[in-house]
Each structure stands twice: as C-alpha cells, then as structure tokens.
Amino acid sequence: MADRRSSWSLAAFAAPCLPISALGLPLVVYLPEFYASELGLSLSAVGAAFLIVRLIDIFFDPFIGGMMDRTRTRWGRFRPWLVMGSPLVMIGAFALFMAQPGIGPVYLWFWLVVTYAGYSMVVLSHTAWASVLSRDYEQRSRVYGWWQAGNVVGMILVLTLPPIMTYFFKGDHAAGIRSMGWFIVILIPLSVLLATRTVGEPVAPLIRHASGLTQYLALIKRRSVRQLLIADLLMGLAPGIAGALFFFFFERIKGFDKTEAGLLLLLYFISALAGASIWPMLAKRLGKHRALAVASVVYAVVQVCAVLTPAGNSWAGALVLILAGLPYSAAPLLVRSMMADIGDEERLASGADRTGLLYAIVNGTVKLGHALAIGAFPLLALLGFDPKLPTAVGDTALIALYSIVPAALGLVVAVVMLRYPLDATRVAEIQRQLTARDAAALPPPEPEPDPNAALAASAE
Numbered sequence: 001m002a003d004r005r006s007s008w009s010l011a012a013f014a015a016p017c018l019p020i021s022a023l024g025l026p027l028v029v030y031l032p033e034f035y036a037s038e039l040g041l042s043l044s045a046v047g048a049a050f051l052i053v054r055l056i057d058i059f060f061d062p063f064i065g066g067m068m069d070r071t072r073t074r075w076g077r078f079r080p081w082l083v084m085g086s087p088l089v090m091i092g093a094f095a096l097f098m099a100q101p102g103i104g105p106v107y108l109w110f111w112l113v114v115t116y117a118g119y120s121m122v123v124l125s126h127t128a129w130a131s132v133l134s135r136d137y138e139q140r141s142r143v144y145g146w147w148q149a150g151n152v153v154g155m156i157l158v159l160t161l162p163p164i165m166t167y168f169f170k171g172d173h174a175a176g177i178r179s180m181g182w183f184i185v186i187l188i189p190l191s192v193l194l195a196t197r198t199v200g201e202p203v204a205p206l207i208r209h210a211s212g213l214t215q216y217l218a219l220i221k222r223r224s225v226r227q228l229l230i231a232d233l234l235m236g237l238a239p240g241i242a243g244a245l246f247f248f249f250f251e252r253i254k255g256f257d258k259t260e261a262g263l264l265l266l267l268y269f270i271s272a273l274a275g276a277s278i279w280p281m282l283a284k285r286l287g288k289h290r291a292l293a294v295a296s297v298v299y300a301v302v303q304v305c306a307v308l309t310p311a312g313n314s315w316a317g318a319l320v321l322i323l324a325g326l327p328y329s330a331a332p333l334l335v336r337s338m339m340a341d342i343g344d345e346e347r348l349a350s351g352a353d354r355t356g357l358l359y360a361i362v363n364g365t366v367k368l369g370h371a372l373a374i375g376a377f378p379l380l381a382l383l384g385f386d387p388k389l390p391t392a393v394g395d396t397a398l399i400a401l402y403s404i405v406p407a408a409l410g411l412v413v414a415v416v417m418l419r420y421p422l423d424a425t426r427v428a429e430i431q432r433q434l435t436a437r438d439a440a441a442l443p444p445p446e447p448e449p450d451p452n453a454a455l456a457a458s459a460e
Contacts, residue, residue, distance in 0.1 A: 004139055010146035012198040013133070015191035016082065016126055017150030019184045022158035023093055023119065024151075026180055028370055029243045029265070031096060032377065034177050035108060036387070039101050043387065047377030049108045054371030057116040058364045062216040064124055065360025069353070076201030077356065078132075081125035086192050088118025090185050097181025120363065128359040131340040132202050137427045140340045141280040141288060144333040149276040152269055152329060158183055159266040166259055173258060204353070216357050224342050225361065227420050228335055231413045233365040235296060235331035238406035238413075240373025242303065245380070249402040252390060255312040264314075264321050271325025279330045288334045288341075289420035295330030296417070300410035302327075307403045331413075335362060338420075341427045348430050348437075376401050 005013075027050075036046045064081070071077045092115025099107065126147075133143050161183060162176025169175070219225055242249075250261040275295075283291040302324040309316040339362050343355050380401060385394035 004136070005133055005143065007146075009199055010133075010143060011150075013130070013143075013195050014146045014150030015194045016122070016188070017147060018154035018157065018191055019089075019187040020119070020122055020126070021151035021154035022180065022187070023089065023115070023184050024123075025155045025158060025243075026097075026177070027115075028240060028373065029246055030177060030180070032244065032374060033247055034173070035099075036377075038174055038177075039099060039103060041103075041105060041108065043381050044378050045105050046108070047374055047381075049105060049112060050374040051371050051378075053109065053112040053116060054367050054374065056113075057120055058367045058371075060117065060120050061124060061360035061364045061367070062357065064121055065128075065216070065356035065358075065363075068125060068128060068356030072204055075196070076129075077204045078125040078129035079196045079201055081121050082129070082192060083196060085118045085121025085125065086188050088114060089122055090118075090188050092116075092118055093181050093184040093188075097177055097184070120367075124356070124359055124363050127336055127363065128355050129201060130336065131343060131355055131359065133199075135344070135431060137341065137424050138280075138284055140337040141283050141333065144337045145276050145280040147336070148329045148333040149273060151332065152273040152276055155269045156266060156273065159262060159269060162262050163259055163266075215352075215354060216360065219346065219354065219357060219361060222342070222346070224345060224420065224422050225358075227416055228338055228342065229361065229365050230416050231292060231296075232331060232335045232362055233369050234409040234413045234416075235292075235299075235335075236366045236369025237372055238299065238303075238409040239328060240370045241376050242402055242406050244373045244376050245398060245402045248380075248385075248387065248398055249306075250317070253307075253311065253395060253399060253402075254309070254317060256314075256317070260314070264317050267318050268321040268325040268328070271322040272328040275326040275329035276333065278326065279334060283334060283337075287423045288338050289417045289423065292330055292334045293414040293417040295327035295334075296410040296413035299324065299327040300407040300414075303403050303407040303410065307399055338422065341422050341430075344427065344430045344434060345422065348434055 032046050032050055035041045036043050068077050068081055071080065073080055092111050095111040096108075096115060099111075130143050130147050131140070134140050158180050161179040162173065165171035165176040165179050171179075220229070246265060247258060247261050250256045250264060251258065256264065279291055279295060282294065286294070302320060306320050306324065309320050336359075339358050340355075343353070343358050346358070347353055380394075380397055383394070383397035383401075384391060385397050
C-alpha cells in the first residue's frame with residue numbers, strides 16, 4: 001500500500017513515547033499523592049499547584065504550535081523542537097522526582113513550570129510529526145496506534161519500578177518514585193536520538209502562512225474541531241479524575257495496600273496496550289468516530305462496575321481493570337488521527353498548512369482535562385474526604401468522583417461522536433480535491449525537444 005511505513009520505522013518513531021508517557025502518568029497519578037502524603041505539603045496546596053501550572057501551560061501551546069508551523073530547517077518543522085524540549089524535561093523530572101521532605105510550595109511550582117514547558121514542546125512536536133508521516137485515512141490510525149502503544153509500554157515500564165524497588169530492593173515508596181525519575185532522565189536522550197536519526201520528516205510547504213492566536217481561535221470555530229475537542233477533553237478528564245483518585249479509591253474503598261493497587265494499575269495499562277491494536281482495526285470497519293463512540297460506552301459501563309466489585313477481592317479487581325484498560329487507548333490515538341484529517345480539511349478551505357496549531361489545540365484539551373482532574377483533590381476535600389480519617393460522607397464523595405462522574409462523561413462523548421462529520425468517504429473526497437488543486441498549481445512541464453527540428457536546423 002502506498003504511504004505505508006514499515007513497522008520498524010514506526011517503532012523507532014514511537015521510542016520517545018516511553019519516557020514521555022513515563023513522565024505524564026506520574027504527573028497525574030503518583031506525584032500529587034506523593035507530595036501530599038510523603039513530602040508533607042497540604043492536599044489543597046498540591047492540588048492548586050498542579051491545577052494552576054497546568055492551566056497556565058495551556059496558553060504556551062498556541063505560541064509553540066505557531067512557531068512550529070513557521071519553522072523551516074533541513075530537519076523539518078517538528079524534529080528540532082523535539083530535540084530542544086528534551087533537556088528541559090530531563091532537568092525538571094530530576095528535580096520533581098528527587099525532591100526530599102522539607103521542600104515547600106515554591107519548589108513544586110518552579111519545577112512544575114520548567115517540566116511542563118519542556119513537556120509541551122516534546123509532546124506537541126512529536127504528535128504533530130506523526131500527522132505528516134502518512135496522508136492515508138487508515139494509515140494515520142496505524143501511525144497513532146504505534147504512537148499510543150509506545151505510550152502504554154512506557155507507562156507499563158514505569159509502573160513496574162515501585163514494585164521492583166519494594167520486592168527486590170526492599171525500598172520504600174519514595175525509592176520507587178526516584179526510580180521513575182531516573183528512568184525518564186536516562187531514556188529521553190537515547191529515544192529522541194533514535195527517532196530523529198531513523199525516521200524522516202516530509203518537506204514542509206515553502207510558504208509560511210500566518211499561524212498565531214488569531215488562527216488558533218479561528219480553527220476552534222470549525223465544527224469538526226469543536227466536536228473533536230469536546231470528545232478529547234471529556235475522554236481526558238474522565239480517566240484523569242479516576243487516575244488522580246486511583247490510590248485513594250483502591251486503598252480506602254477496596255482495601256488494597258499501595259503495592260497491590262500499583263500492580264492493579266499495571267494490569268490496566270497492559271490491557272491498554274492490547275487496546276492500542278484493537279481500536280485501529282475497529283476504526284477500519286466502522287470509521288474512527290464510531291469506534292471512539294463504542295470505546296466511550298465501554299469505558300462508562302466498566303467504570304460503574306468498578307464500584308460493584310467486592311472489597312479485597314484481587315481477581316475481581318483485576319478483571320475490572322483489564323476491561324477498563326481496553327478503551328483507554330482509543331481516544332488518544334483516534335482523536336489525533338482524526339485531527340490529521342482535519343488538517344486536510346483546513347488546508348482545502350484556507351490553503352494553509354496549520355498542523356502545529358491543530359495539535360496545539362488537541363494538546364491543550366489534554367492538559368485542560370488533566371488539570372481539571374487534579375482539581376478533584378480540593379473538591380474531594382471540600383466534600384469531606386480526609387486521606388487519614390475515613391468518614392461515610394468522604395467515602396461516598398470518593399466513590400462518586402472516581403466512578404459515576406467519569407462514566408457520565410464517557411456517555412456524553414458517545415453522543416458527540418455519533419454526529420461527527422468527517423468519515424472515510426469525506427476525507428477521501430477532500431484529499432482528491434487537494435491533489436487536483438496541487439497538480440493545477442504546479443508549473444507546466446518543459447516541452448520535450450523535437451529531434452527532427454534539431455536536424456533541420458543543422459542542415460540549414
């Protein structure tokens with residue numbers, strides 16, 4: 001098939017996903033709880049720091065996305081930004097994961113700002129780079145399937161570190177957190193070097209179109225973009241809330257200790273790895289938007305079932321988390337694949353290639369979803385939950401926020417996606433029109449020389 005990348009090429013491209021996701025997961029699941037429970041910061045202070053810094057970071061994306069769209073180098077538009085963001089991620093991750101008791105809120109705020117700045121550059125450049133690796137409707141899902149598989153493998157690897165530190169090295173919870181930091185710091189330069197040296201980037205259009213905040217806001221007015229953003233926001237917010245409250249829920253409500261809960265979370269992401277191959281196949285049969293609707297309904301049903309499992313039953317807990325893990329991969333890979341299709345729609349409508357801005361938009365919704373998810377901490381405290389003292393009111397609030405709210409968000413996504421306008425047929429027509437327009441814009445070929453005319457001229 002034309003425009004099909006080899007599996008080796010896509011595996012090399014996905015390599016940076018391992019340390020990137022190994023940072024993203026603890027930023028939502030492990031670090032907030034670690035700073036509150038182990039390092040002595042208040043629940044409200046931790047929640048406010050992660051929420052506000054994440055919200056501020058959202059406004060960084062349009063600036064970076066616009067800069068990427070205007071970047072022209074021998075290496076392309078996106079690979080230079082991936083390389084530039086990597087050192088910031090390494091330095092910030094080291095500071096956050098190696099923090100010791102006695103640090104204050106200022107320390108947390110400063111290093112969150114540094115880390116998220118680098119994280120934005122790396123994630124945005126990498127996901128935008130993926131969008132230009134293929135123009136085929138189905139192959140885009142395959143590219144992002146590998147991308148998401150890399151993310152999930154990174155999460156699985158980083159989740160194994162705390163149990164390994166506990167069982168084999170007799171380390172405590174803090175030792176497990178530090179091992180996560182070392183994993184990120186060591187793997188970032190190696191994986192980025194592999195990807196950028198192995199996988200090429202198509203030549204960017206020579207014309208530089210305006211690409212800033214005005215164009216960013218104009219893109220959001222497009223119907224297909226708005227629907228996709230709603231789906232991506234809610235499908236980021238739902239598991240974000242559940243992830244932020246995961247350890248509280250399984251320790252307080254289900255009676256597991258921290259190590260057992262960590263192993264259950266590992267099962268969840270192993271299942272998500274299987275989902276990374278399932279959803280592109282289902283999208284091929286149903287279309288990307290319908291596949292995402294199916295995934296969101298499955299997620300909603302299983303999330304409610306989590307409450308119904310008996311406390312302390314490891315088999316029941318494992319089964320629920322395996323089922324919940326399957327739809328986890330659907331939104332990240334399908335939304336980004338659909339955003340590449342919207343890039344074609346935008347180029348046909350305006351004549352401008354605004355890939356960087358489009359992925360800045362989708363990157364922003366992910367951040368907003370995760371920021372609002374961390375906001376569940378102060379909301380949980382407001383509703384009466386105390387991490388050290390169980391109460392009936394607090395436990396009820398925990399159950400509702402962990403299970404019912406995310407399930408309801410998943411059902412809303414299904415409704416939104418069933419009305420999404422860009423299916424395979426529409427994308428094929430857009431690309432046909434783009435091909436015809438691009439061909440018409442090419443200069444006419446030089447006429448072939450007439451050998452007979454040359455002979456006649458020499459005879460004269």
